[in-house]
Amino acid sequence: MKKKRSVIEIISSVRFIHILLAIILGFAVGALFLAVMGVSVGDAYGKLLDSVTTVKGISYVIVYATPYILTGLSVAFSFKTGVFNIGAEGQFVVGSMAAAVTGILLKDLPKPALIPLCFLAAMAAGALWGIIVGTLKTKWGINEVLAMIMFNWIAFYLSNYIAGLPGIKNTGTAEATQTISENARTLLSKQTIADLGLAPTANWGILVALIAMILVWFIIEKTTLGYELKAVGSNRFAAEYGGIGVNRSILTALAISGALAGLGGSLQVMGMGSRISIFSAQEGFGFGGIVVALIGCSNPFGALAAGLFYGALTYGGSKLNLVGAPTQLISVIVGTVVFFIAISVIFERLGGGIRARRNAVAREDKEKREAAKKPPLEEAKEPPAEAAGSGGAPEEEGKEGEAK
Amino acid sequence: MGKEHVDMNTPVIEMRNIVKKFGDFTANDGINLTVHKGEIHAILGENGAGKSTLMNQLYGLIRPTSGDILVRGQKIEMNNPRDAIAAGIGMVHQHFMLIQPFTVTENIVLGTEPVNGIKLDMVKARQNVLDISEKYGLSIDPDARIEDISVGMQQRVEILKALYRGAEILILDEPTSSLTPQEILELIQIMHKLTEDGKSIILITHKLKEIKESADFCTIIRLGKYISTVDVDTVTESDLANMMVGRNVTFKVDKPEMEPGEVVLEVKDLHAKDYRDVEILKGLNLKVRRNEIVGIAGIDGNGQTELVEIITGLKKATAGDVLVNGVSVCNKTPHFGFEHGVSSIPADRQKHGLVLAHSVEDNLILQNYKKDPYAKRSILQRGPIFSHAQEAIGKFDIRPGGSEKRPAGTLSGGNQQKVIIAREVYNDKDLLIAVNPTRGLDVGAIEYVHGYLVEQRNKGKAILLVSFELDEIMSLSDVIDVIFDGRIVSRVPGKEADEKTLGLMMAGGGKA
Amino acid sequence: MTDVINSLGILLFATLAYGTPLIYASLGSCFSEISGVVNIGIEGMMTAGAFTGTVTAYFTGSPWIGFLCGGLAGMLFGALHALATVRLGADQTIAGTAINMLGPGLVIMIARVLFNSTDTIPLTPEQRMPRLLTGVFDTGTTFGRFMDNVFSTYASTYLVFLAVIIVWFVFYKTRFGLRMRACGEHPEACETLGINVLKTRFLCVCMSGFLAGLGGACVTMAISNQFRPISIVGQGFIAIAAVIFGKFRPHGALVGCLLFGFCSGLKTVLGGSSGIDTQLISMIPYVVTVLVLILFVGKSRVPSASGKPFIKAR
Numbered sequence A: 001m002k003k004k005r006s007v008i009e010i011i012s013s014v015r016f017i018h019i020l021l022a023i024i025l026g027f028a029v030g031a032l033f034l035a036v037m038g039v040s041v042g043d044a045y046g047k048l049l050d051s052v053t054t055v056k057g058i059s060y061v062i063v064y065a066t067p068y069i070l071t072g073l074s075v076a077f078s079f080k081t082g083v084f085n086i087g088a089e090g091q092f093v094v095g096s097m098a099a100a101v102t103g104i105l106l107k108d109l110p111k112p113a114l115i116p117l118c119f120l121a122a123m124a125a126g127a128l129w130g131i132i133v134g135t136l137k138t139k140w141g142i143n144e145v146l147a148m149i150m151f152n153w154i155a156f157y158l159s160n161y162i163a164g165l166p167g168i169k170n171t172g173t174a175e176a177t178q179t180i181s182e183n184a185r186t187l188l189s190k191q192t193i194a195d196l197g198l199a200p201t202a203n204w205g206i207l208v209a210l211i212a213m214i215l216v217w218f219i220i221e222k223t224t225l226g227y228e229l230k231a232v233g234s235n236r237f238a239a240e241y242g243g244i245g246v247n248r249s250i251l252t253a254l255a256i257s258g259a260l261a262g263l264g265g266s267l268q269v270m271g272m273g274s275r276i277s278i279f280s281a282q283e284g285f286g287f288g289g290i291v292v293a294l295i296g297c298s299n300p301f302g303a304l305a306a307g308l309f310y311g312a313l314t315y316g317g318s319k320l321n322l323v324g325a326p327t328q329l330i331s332v333i334v335g336t337v338v339f340f341i342a343i344s345v346i347f348e349r350l351g352g353g354i355r356a357r358r359n360a361v362a363r364e365d366k367e368k369r370e371a372a373k374k375p376p377l378e379e380a381k382e383p384p385a386e387a388a389g390s391g392g393a394p395e396e397e398g399k400e401g402e403a404k
Numbered sequence B: 001m002g003k004e005h006v007d008m009n010t011p012v013i014e015m016r017n018i019v020k021k022f023g024d025f026t027a028n029d030g031i032n033l034t035v036h037k038g039e040i041h042a043i044l045g046e047n048g049a050g051k052s053t054l055m056n057q058l059y060g061l062i063r064p065t066s067g068d069i070l071v072r073g074q075k076i077e078m079n080n081p082r083d084a085i086a087a088g089i090g091m092v093h094q095h096f097m098l099i100q101p102f103t104v105t106e107n108i109v110l111g112t113e114p115v116n117g118i119k120l121d122m123v124k125a126r127q128n129v130l131d132i133s134e135k136y137g138l139s140i141d142p143d144a145r146i147e148d149i150s151v152g153m154q155q156r157v158e159i160l161k162a163l164y165r166g167a168e169i170l171i172l173d174e175p176t177s178s179l180t181p182q183e184i185l186e187l188i189q190i191m192h193k194l195t196e197d198g199k200s201i202i203l204i205t206h207k208l209k210e211i212k213e214s215a216d217f218c219t220i221i222r223l224g225k226y227i228s229t230v231d232v233d234t235v236t237e238s239d240l241a242n243m244m245v246g247r248n249v250t251f252k253v254d255k256p257e258m259e260p261g262e263v264v265l266e267v268k269d270l271h272a273k274d275y276r277d278v279e280i281l282k283g284l285n286l287k288v289r290r291n292e293i294v295g296i297a298g299i300d301g302n303g304q305t306e307l308v309e310i311i312t313g314l315k316k317a318t319a320g321d322v323l324v325n326g327v328s329v330c331n332k333t334p335h336f337g338f339e340h341g342v343s344s345i346p347a348d349r350q351k352h353g354l355v356l357a358h359s360v361e362d363n364l365i366l367q368n369y370k371k372d373p374y375a376k377r378s379i380l381q382r383g384p385i386f387s388h389a390q391e392a393i394g395k396f397d398i399r400p401g402g403s404e405k406r407p408a409g410t411l412s413g414g415n416q417q418k419v420i421i422a423r424e425v426y427n428d429k430d431l432l433i434a435v436n437p438t439r440g441l442d443v444g445a446i447e448y449v450h451g452y453l454v455e456q457r458n459k460g461k462a463i464l465l466v467s468f469e470l471d472e473i474m475s476l477s478d479v480i481d482v483i484f485d486g487r488i489v490s491r492v493p494g495k496e497a498d499e500k501t502l503g504l505m506m507a508g509g510g511k512a
Numbered sequence C: 001m002t003d004v005i006n007s008l009g010i011l012l013f014a015t016l017a018y019g020t021p022l023i024y025a026s027l028g029s030c031f032s033e034i035s036g037v038v039n040i041g042i043e044g045m046m047t048a049g050a051f052t053g054t055v056t057a058y059f060t061g062s063p064w065i066g067f068l069c070g071g072l073a074g075m076l077f078g079a080l081h082a083l084a085t086v087r088l089g090a091d092q093t094i095a096g097t098a099i100n101m102l103g104p105g106l107v108i109m110i111a112r113v114l115f116n117s118t119d120t121i122p123l124t125p126e127q128r129m130p131r132l133l134t135g136v137f138d139t140g141t142t143f144g145r146f147m148d149n150v151f152s153t154y155a156s157t158y159l160v161f162l163a164v165i166i167v168w169f170v171f172y173k174t175r176f177g178l179r180m181r182a183c184g185e186h187p188e189a190c191e192t193l194g195i196n197v198l199k200t201r202f203l204c205v206c207m208s209g210f211l212a213g214l215g216g217a218c219v220t221m222a223i224s225n226q227f228r229p230i231s232i233v234g235q236g237f238i239a240i241a242a243v244i245f246g247k248f249r250p251h252g253a254l255v256g257c258l259l260f261g262f263c264s265g266l267k268t269v270l271g272g273s274s275g276i277d278t279q280l281i282s283m284i285p286y287v288v289t290v291l292v293l294i295l296f297v298g299k300s301r302v303p304s305a306s307g308k309p310f311i312k313a314r
Helices: A001-011 A014-035 A039-052 A056-080 A090-104 A111-140 A144-163 A190-196 A205-222 A226-235 A236-239 A246-273 A285-295 A300-317 A329-344 A346-379 A393-403 B051-058 B079-086 B104-109 B124-134 B151-164 B182-198 B208-214 B239-246 B302-313 B332-338 B349-353 B384-393 B413-427 B443-457 B470-476 B499-506 C001-033 C042-060 C063-087 C092-114 C142-151 C155-173 C174-186 C189-190 C197-223 C237-246 C250-273 C278-297
Strands: B014-023 B024-035 B040-044 B066-071 B091-093 B169-173 B200-205 B217-222 B226-230 B263-271 B279-291 B292-299 B319-324 B340-344 B431-434 B462-466 B477-486 B487-493
Touching: A014 A039, A014 A285, A014 A329, A014 A346, A014 C092, A039 A300, A039 B302, A056 A090, A056 A205, A056 A226, A056 A246, A056 A285, A056 A300, A056 A329, A090 A144, A090 A246, A090 A285, A111 A246, A111 C278, A144 C092, A144 C278, A205 A226, A205 A246, A205 A300, A226 A246, A226 B124, A236 A246, A236 B066, A236 B349, A285 A300, A285 A329, A285 C092, A329 A346, A329 B182, A329 C063, A329 C092, A329 C278, A346 C142, B014 B051, B024 B051, B024 B200, B024 B217, B040 B051, B040 B182, B040 B208, B040 C063, B051 B169, B051 B200, B079 B091, B091 B151, B104 B124, B104 B151, B124 B182, B151 B169, B151 B182, B169 C174, B182 B200, B182 B208, B182 B499, B200 B208, B208 B239, B208 B477, B217 B239, B217 B443, B226 B239, B263 B302, B263 B462, B279 B292, B279 B302, B279 B319, B279 B462, B279 B487, B292 B443, B292 B470, B292 B499, B292 C250, B302 B340, B302 B431, B302 B462, B349 B413, B413 B443, B431 B443, B443 B462, B443 B470, B462 C197, B470 B499, B477 B499, B487 B499, C001 C042, C001 C142, C001 C155, C001 C174, C001 C197, C001 C237, C001 C250, C042 C063, C042 C092, C042 C197, C042 C237, C063 C092, C063 C197, C155 C174, C155 C197, C155 C250, C174 C189, C174 C197, C189 C197, C197 C237, C237 C278, C250 C278
Parallel strands: B024 B226, B040 B200, B040 B217, B091 B169, B169 B200, B292 B462, B292 B477, B340 B431, B431 B462
Antiparallel strands: B014 B024, B014 B066, B217 B226, B263 B279, B263 B319, B477 B487
């Protein structure tokens, strides 16, 4: 019962409507560009819709979405705790490499042992990446955004370096690691895939993402840890005054964020990827995570929905050249959506937000006035100012009795 | 003073029937103001009465909903501060509008900088600043950075800023709120000197004594409405007070005599450095006993902030010790201090006291969120947290505007302070530190806060009161310790204190 | 000895070549940050500049028109960022993220349309940024070759040093500079002095886009001589890092960019010969930046009002 009401609340909330509006505008701008390029809008959007509404399409969307949901959760979690985790990219990369290395080196371990081990390795690597940045921030006061940008690149080259090491590198000509052990893969059985007509890389990684989502929600909303992290995130001074260890909280927040992004990396390589290439440019899972978190209002459930949306666009976008539309249309659409989310304050202002703020000011002043008005009634009987030696007393004594 | 210069024919400022509405709220409801040349005109009213709103309209920061503004008999549309500046109006805001990392010169000339071609002419700017400071007898160091100079000096810079722009009419918004008694006297002298030079001054304040000491006329505003304009010489302070609040008031606090108990807080030979690494506490000693309010009187910047930060565990001392009930809490964590009996009402409630984004109920358990019954095995227990909030809201008359789930940031200042007081009273610690506990509150809320401090003292708590409002220190404290240059320089029983000697000691002028 | 001097010459050449686009972009970042607007959209603005610069040079045949148009394209995105953050009070981080998606998305889309699905737009020598002082030095001597390596470099590099001086002058010696710095510290105070905060910030963010666009154009027109979708990969963020490194001062950012360029140059010089894995060598600039921060720089003071939208009361 309670749950139902909250769903309705979310859907009818102003924020949700803004995001819906932003998405519609995003597609509208995309349509405009298509029209300018002379591509049929109906063809392009039809292709997009068709490709993600078949069973196979849906399974692809889920496969594409899974890592983005995790990096989205990572960034959303960091937003809640007052840090901007622009480092999810690097955490994702070290996580996927840790999982790959585990899956290659321990290839003979049975599935039930290897899979959790890969997850753990990835989360540990991601957490470590977060903690390094956290330590730079708390120990030396180094701006975390700067440090994260550096560590994204360090992770990138580290991953490339490891991918080229003997024992890890592919023995063939491919500039990539070996394929990880079958026992480290999260793929659904060939039978299931064939029976249901799913994508060949369909995997159960999404379940891990769902569990992570619930855990994140639980930590933020229900635990003392969440209380601490949120307090530090929104006002570190008050949190410190209240006895919360600010530095430890920052480290914890970054470690959890990093672990989430790292887990995302492992899901990618254990599900769809199977091996890691030596890249020439960052893949952008972390940056995608920022977008997912923004569209999802930094809310864990929002990150799921936004991750699926992003996955659908990424997968659907890859089919766009079939109708002569460029894949980059997706970046334009998503970019526009994010842009309109950024300026959604303007919707609010147009829709009476300013009135609401003014009302808040007015309410405050009114309260002050009421407070100022109240005593006269009580003190009307008091003698004139100078003579009234105990003017404030009656009210105070009343309160005193209550406070006991 | 200054009344001789009054030119009765053309007022320099005339505001006629000013109405300012924010949505359905009327902040100014038909206010009239007439100021003549060479006059000091006070505007008196409580917090929230609409004084600042009125002045912001005169300075072009906001536009009136209806009503006229006339400067020297000419109707003027004030669209922005540029119009006001052009009309010869200058304003010194309560919260100084100064750029901290800039120099005095840069701050004064900002917006009307002298240039040489495309290059800023800082040599000329500096000379201009020196000239004007000499002309009005307001000496300043033109090369000092604002962040390095005292509050009194910053105010001079603000006044010079207005004069530099050729202001003939100066609006001073609560100019004395952070000044020492000596600095206040100096300011009043400056004001008189300016009016002798033909300037007019509008003084916004809620301090009656200053009005009596400085102003010629006083316009009283209550709840957004114009009450009256009076010749200050013909009224008494209590007349003014009554007109301001619309009732009879007193600022005396009823406080029974009590014998202090054992020592709760003992500060021994405390040394510490400030953020610039300069020694600011230089061997401070202090004791606070049960059933006792010890007030720390002093000018901002003499070590009060650092003292409180060290006791509450936010700052490290370089030497010395702080004992609470015999346990050292010095150089530990805020949580350690809390567990050993320290609670506090911090100076800046929005920065230190509350997590504004958190709900009222979450703010009420800030130090206790980990403890039974609010949390069990690291899981928050919403039921007990909610019922605790309900109880506190009822007992402390907090008005959260609808729900205890509302973010604390949406509450009014007075209600925010009540949330903090409720929390600290529930914490029930032996030592309560209150820093400027009534700053920015209206009369009703001030009485309320004072009542609670006295009540806590009566219940056997030791209370350390740090305040820049000397009146507050004098009316509440059992003992007043005067802090100067990082030490307690003298200790005066609360009953025997008088403002003049305290003020002298605060400025380092010898002992009582 | 000759080898060492030769290597040093190449190293300095590479430092300047890698550093130049970063310096342009970081000057842009300074403009925005110091007036109180966080601009993480620099990367997107650079991509826009890189593409537009290359395409204009390709069609007009003039590198200078290309370079200028690169800047203007960046400025266009700067204006978009300014519209969102300054005029409409948008969250600056979110708006910047949007710019980073929109910039590359748009230009690559247009590139695909213009060049029929090939992403790479090559430039002929005449369309590239010219090199100055070529042939002035006698490359027969060791010293001459060193001088040739260092000074016979792209015009855009000479220009960037001029740009640093101009920006520094504007920031610290002009009326506009004083006002923009004030807007980044205390916009309310500026408003009371009749300074138009919104206009000042709008201009600064546009300027920020212009310089970032020039930086982007440098990458494709002076170094790689072609535009590819991965021409701009993270330089914008490195430029932002250099600004934080340089404590939000143009001359500080210059040092940061040169340090970064130097480490990247080291990569080129060491790359073939040293036997160290190239991937590890590629890490050097990033590791060195972090180490320098720990050892020498420490905390940087962010302009007080940075990141906060300024909303005028009415």
